[in-house]
Amino acid sequence: MVYVGIDLGGTNIAVGLVDEGGRILHQGSAPTGIPRPYQDIVADMARVSRDVVAQAGYTMEDVKAVGVGVPGIADPETGVIPFCTNLHWHNVPFRDEFHKHIDKPLFIDNDATVAALAEYVAGVSAGTHSSVFLTLGTGLGGGIIINGKPYSGYHHIGSEIGHTIIALDGEPCTCGNDGCLERYASATALIREARKAYAEHPDSLMGRLCGGDPANISGKVAIDAAKAGDPTALDVFNRYVHGLAAGIISIINFIDPQVIVLGGGVSLAGDFLLNAVREAVRPMVFFKTMPYAGIQLAKLGPDAGIIGAAMLGK
Numbered sequence: 001m002v003y004v005g006i007d008l009g010g011t012n013i014a015v016g017l018v019d020e021g022g023r024i025l026h027q028g029s030a031p032t033g034i035p036r037p038y039q040d041i042v043a044d045m046a047r048v049s050r051d052v053v054a055q056a057g058y059t060m061e062d063v064k065a066v067g068v069g070v071p072g073i074a075d076p077e078t079g080v081i082p083f084c085t086n087l088h089w090h091n092v093p094f095r096d097e098f099h100k101h102i103d104k105p106l107f108i109d110n111d112a113t114v115a116a117l118a119e120y121v122a123g124v125s126a127g128t129h130s131s132v133f134l135t136l137g138t139g140l141g142g143g144i145i146i147n148g149k150p151y152s153g154y155h156h157i158g159s160e161i162g163h164t165i166i167a168l169d170g171e172p173c174t175c176g177n178d179g180c181l182e183r184y185a186s187a188t189a190l191i192r193e194a195r196k197a198y199a200e201h202p203d204s205l206m207g208r209l210c211g212g213d214p215a216n217i218s219g220k221v222a223i224d225a226a227k228a229g230d231p232t233a234l235d236v237f238n239r240y241v242h243g244l245a246a247g248i249i250s251i252i253n254f255i256d257p258q259v260i261v262l263g264g265g266v267s268l269a270g271d272f273l274l275n276a277v278r279e280a281v282r283p284m285v286f287f288k289t290m291p292y293a294g295i296q297l298a299k300l301g302p303d304a305g306i307i308g309a310a311m312l313g314k
């Protein structure tokens, strides 16, 4: 049997046909095209799904289930999407709408949870007892897998690790609170701090890397400058890592997973980030002589959204 996995993003709808082992056999995409009625978006998702199945040489009969990762919260039981801020969706009866086009079992979950599942099935946390996945992107998403199953809590509003408060009265967050982890450990936070530091230290290497225009300072610019040993960028990077380590320590103290996986844009910094994070976490661990979560980089990259969505159906 094969599975259809759909990664519903704010910009693109990415669809893949995936086998039992989490391998993508064929994929396609369409623009999300927001804002437009959700009915039209769902119709496009179904259309691309049919195309991808046919182009791969399969029929809908071969498809066991369809899974969808959404950039918001989803109720896997009712198939309703209560909130999807990026898409301006509120209480969208997603499963019912999709079934007007394709009558297959349909599973939905949050995109970070879906990425966590992908890494569990075919990535770096394959076969582990428990794992927590962190996407270090525009925001900071979290996905929790326990005994092979996604865990988002009783009311499906959990695993919002980015909104763990790590600083009382800290940086204001989009969620309405202050001092959330996301404000310190997302790519957005890294960029904000890099721009601030550059304004105070215009001699920083970041200036040359961004062509003198602070608007061009990206997470990559900050990290490249830090890698090159620029003291201003290194200071920003070290504070970033400290924030991320605080979040990781909280995860270890809460649920003690076997593995913590770092994904998303900032994770492209590779071993430079990984080694710094491991270093920063070690002295903060509570039980010094006990083993604790391994920290790893995500392996699947952008395909994780499709693979994980497909595996919801498995």
Ligand SMILES: [Zn+2]
Residues within 6 Å of the ligand: 162, 163, 173, 174, 175, 176, 177, 180, 182
């Ligand atoms: Zn928040």
